[in-house]
Amino acid sequence: MTFAFALPTTSPVSFGASFTSSSAPSLPSAATTRRSVFRDSLKRHKRLSPSEQTNAISSIQATIDEYLPYLHTLDAYITSQDVTQIAEFETEWRATLSRRNGPAEPPRVRCKGLDYEISFATATLAYAHSLRARSFIAAALQSPPADSSSTSSSEHMITQATQHMNTAASIFLYLQNRSTTRERSAQSLPADVTTSMYNALWSLSLASATLLAVLKQDPYPSIIAIQYDKTSKEWMYKAPTVPSGVKALLLARLCMYAADMAGKAAAGVASASSSGSELRKYCDDLAKTAKAKACRFLGVDAEVSGKLGEAIGWVVAGKEILGLVVGGDEEKGKLSRGLDKFKKAREERKIEKTQPEGLLAQDAGKMEEAMVLNELEKKWRKINDNVNFDKIKPTASLIAMLPSGRPIFPENQTWTPPKLSSSELVQLQNQAPNDGETDWLRADDSDDDLRPVAESSVQGGFPRSQSTGYY
Template structure:
């Protein structure tokens, strides 16, 4: 439910060589020092294995939080004429959201101006919030509940993941407004720092945050995980509570809002020339997952209301949205119906044989949702074929009845850039600038291309888990 961003790396740069300040003489050199530490942390993080990166993302985020106040204070002083630019300031960043040529790494793009640095450095903070959300989701999924305390802990971790995604959304909204209002980026820029990309990432973050809020109230992934885990003893404890009719309708509307926002994100990425196809594909998968979840909750609502045939129809509509099977056409001949059943059975066996770790990491949760739909359909069809004998409505009529989405988080929450405190500014005003820079500040970045041997991982969707439990 959160995209697995690849963090960019950057070249060495010195603010002191391009900027000077009369009110805070040591501000440019102090910003250069903080940036060097930040750059070194990004390089070290890139060389770690995926599991080590997950554990170290919190430390990296702390380093970013320590650098950004200096950067945004320098920008504020420049705007107020307290900082004078004496020469061109130029930096190079690896554009990780740009289209790649073959298996090669994302291109490195060098551009002039302080705005370029602000956009990339601040957006990287949003990426780390999304990655921290993934780490919290992973922790929640690895600890299936066996008592009330475990359940509370999992819900707390999902809440933390949701907060990180809403924070990321507010950062993207800040960058979008800055890019739109200021129009400071006059050069041709990589897709990563364009207004359309920020708008797409803002929509994607809100879509992910909304689905995380639904996940906390959704018992079915946990039920299916317990049923398919031969080593699980969760059935001996308290069974998850199935949502009632009213709650199911609300969750369906939240899922539809997530689908709408993910659709906007997919359109925004597609409208950004040179953007990453992987990101666009992920947005499209998230649209399907969210709509399929909405169909499932509407099916639960119908089943609770005693309309079992309609409930099964909603499950088939969800599977059709996921692209698993075509709608069942009762007018087909016997041979065609037999081929449809054979195709359906083959898809179900493929999902059931999938390794649990793979289910948690694929396609924005598409496979996981397909597994839930399959299990519910088996259960409800067995009852309907032996007791109810209700007619299953066509999926086309049900899909046309999908409700409008309902937001749960504010859309106008904008991140406030951090600035240095008054005491820190006083210290910089009284401190002489450091004209000499050490070798590590001007260090060569030729080893930036060194990457570790990656563990099996799929960008986007759920992070891989060591357990079959969902939460």
């Protein structure tokens, strides 16, 4: 439910060569020093294995948090004319969202102006929050909820993941607003820093956060996971409560909201760049998964109410949305070979349990939802064929009955850029600029491209696990 962003890398720059400050003389050089640490951490992170990257994302976030106050303070000083630009400022970043399918590296793009640096560096913080959310989800999957304490721990980790996604959404909203209010030079900008892309990423983050809120109330993925984990003993514990009635309708509306936001994200990515196919496909898949979940919740509510024919129609509708139904009306509900391919791919992508992200995929949870729908349909069809004999409702009429979406998180929550404190500014005012601080920062960084893309690092992956945790 969270996109596996690839963190960008950047070239060395010197703020002192382009800016000078009369009130805080050492601010440009201090910003350069913090940026060099940030840049070095990004390069080191790129060379790590996927499991090591998961464990190191918190340290990456720490270096970003240390650098951004200097960068945004420098920007504020320029606005207030306390900082003077003495030379053209240029910076170079790898546009990871503009990459095409395949192992090829995304392009490096050089642009002029401090706004380009602020956009990429701040967006990297949002990517880091998304990856932190992903690591919390993976941790929640590591162990089955065998008792109340472990269940509470899983819920806490999912709550943490939700908070990180909301923070990412607020950062993307800030960047979106900034891109529309700041005058940009007439230059060709990569899709990564356009208003359309920021709007898409904001929509995608809100969709992910909403589905994480639904995940805490959704017992079915865990129920189905038990059937595919022969070592599980969770059947000995109390069965989870299945949502129905008002709760099921509320969850369905939340899923529809997530589907709408993911659809907007896909459209935004498409308008921003035709080459962002990986991210666009992930948004499309997430929209389908969320809409299929809404169908499932409505089907569960219909089954509890004794409307088994309608319930079967809802799960078939969910599978149609996922593109997993073949045949005419007499064959409605039969899975195509797509699910078998999903399952085969899942086995081929197994990773040792020591790696926190368990199994990786790039389908935004489509396979898991397909498995849940398939199991529910098999169970309900068996009962209906032998006991109820209810007529299965046409899927077209049911899909037309899907409710409107409902947000659960505020959409206007904007991130506030950090600034240096008064005491830190006083310290910078009393320090002389370090004229030689950039000599070692100008070292060649061509080795940035040496590390090949790891086969197990799947762009847009969704964390999976053989355990019977929340998913």
